[in-house]
Amino acid sequence: MRLLIDECLPRALKRLLAEHECRTVQEMGWSGTQNGALLLLAEEGFDVLVTIDQGMEYEQNLADRNIALLVLGARSNQIEDLAPIIPAALAALRGIQPGQIVRVGD
Numbered sequence: 001m002r003l004l005i006d007e008c009l010p011r012a013l014k015r016l017l018a019e020h021e022c023r024t025v026q027e028m029g030w031s032g033t034q035n036g037a038l039l040l041l042a043e044e045g046f047d048v049l050v051t052i053d054q055g056m057e058y059e060q061n062l063a064d065r066n067i068a069l070l071v072l073g074a075r076s077n078q079i080e081d082l083a084p085i086i087p088a089a090l091a092a093l094r095g096i097q098p099g100q101i102v103r104v105g106d
Helices: 035-042 078-094
Strands: 004-007 022-024 047-052 068-073 101-105
Touching: 035 047, 068 078, 078 101
Parallel strands: 004 022, 004 047, 047 068, 068 101
Antiparallel strands: none
16 A cells, blocks of 8 residues: 655654555655645555644545545654554554545544
8 A cells, every 4th residue: 555644744654654655745745735735646646645634634525535544643743652553553554445534543
């Protein structure tokens, strides 16, 4: 699965999600792109956008999109706070479908 890691998450998250093909928003040159535009760009080459942005799931309608959204719920975006929810994130990725928004963690 091809994952795009949002710029609000640490790049080190790629190591924890290494069983998937991961790129960051920064690597793609899309830093600063607003959420709607980012989803349009991302759905051309990615299956899932991984974010910690709690508002994105309420701001964006993915019903007819070719990308899914995985929202990580953690105390912060620090890798130490994200690491405990990675097993749940990996499990969610096994069944996630385009157009879905899945939340794991708090």
